[in-house]
Amino acid sequence: MESWFKVDADIFDNKKMKIIRSMRNGDCMALIWFFLLSLARQQNDNGYIYATEGVAYTAKTLAACGGFRPKVTETALGLFQEYNMIDVEENGYIYIVGWAEHQNTEALAKLKDHDSAKEKNRQRVAKYRQKQKQSNVTDCNAECNDKNITCNADVTDCNAECNDNVMACNGNNKIKKENKNENNHYSNAKCNGTSITNLVVSGSGNDNDNLISFWNQNITPITPYIAERLQTIAKEQGELIAMQAVTITAQQGKKSIAYCEGVARNLASGDMQKPKKPPDSFKPTDDQTDLDKYF
Known part of the structure; x- marks a missing residue:
């Protein structure tokens, strides 16, 4: 200029x-x-x-x-x-x-108009950039709000699904407990000076489910690993011995599935006088969790 x-x-x-x-x-x-x-x-x-x-x-x-x-x-x-x-x-x-x-006032007037036009253009550009900046911020906030709404909707759907699953699980447990009370009856026997319950299974209920449900209600919360081991006991030693072993485990206050397996082996071998704990040489299988090693 x-x-x-x-x-x-x-x-x-x-x-x-x-x-x-x-x-x-x-x-x-x-x-x-x-x-x-x-x-x-x-x-x-x-x-x-x-x-x-x-x-x-x-x-x-x-x-x-x-x-x-x-x-x-x-x-x-x-x-x-x-x-x-x-x-x-x-x-x-x-x-x-x-x-x-x-x-030269005429030339100076032209320069003044030119400077005024440049200033107006500068202000217009600054105003446009500010408007674009605000628009970008608004779009960003709107996008974030949309994502939050979608995320909240997903969480709500997930919570609803979980609640439905919990209600269904509680309903099944209640039905299983009623069936067990109706179809199972107990006889008392003496073992090591304490009264143990020998479960006699009758009726057409699912015995493995009764076994798992009893463990879950009286010993520890059931896990897929424990459920699989209980099913193996029932398959190898018989469902009656498996239920008796779980009952003895609960009465002895034990929480280890390894202890229950030892009781099942003792019952299967005919030793009903005293449940034997697993031998010192017993080693849990590789898929046993660290938690089970301390019970």
Whole structure:
């Protein structure tokens, strides 16, 4: 952008300039004059000088902007007014007298329009970018909300499914317990001075389910691993011995499936006097969980 102003080549031969320079701090006051011309060109408002729209310069603020002493600046402004070089209006604006005569006002007006157009374009671009930024934030928030809604819906569906499964499981356990009470009856026998219950299975119920249900209700929560081991006991030793072994395990306060397997082997071998614990050389199978090793 062009930024210049005209100065007569013989300005230092001008009478006013000679008088000013002959005074005390004259060279400094002459420099202040060129500073005012520079401000008028920067403002590009037909020779008017002001700090910003609606705010006028004072001698103190001019001195601060130009790096001059306030007292010298105040003297220079008074002198420039006296010699009709500037005019200070009621609102405090400083006007360079004869600005239009010495400067190419038409060219400066075009430059001002050009600068104004550039400023408007800059503001328009800044406004557009701000709008785009806000739009992106809004879209991002909307997307996040959609994902949260979808996630919450999935969690709700999952919770509903889990609740249905729990209700179904409780219902099955209740039915199994009723069937066991109706179809099973017990006889008491003496083993090691304590009364143990020998379960006699009758009816058409699922014996493996009764076995698993009894373990789950009286010993420990059932796991797939324990259920598989109980089914193996029933298959190898018979369902009656398996149920008796589980009952003895519960009465002895044991929680290990390995102990139950040892009782089942003792019952199958005919030793009903005292349940034998598994031998010291007994080693659990590789698929036994670490938890079972401590019971």
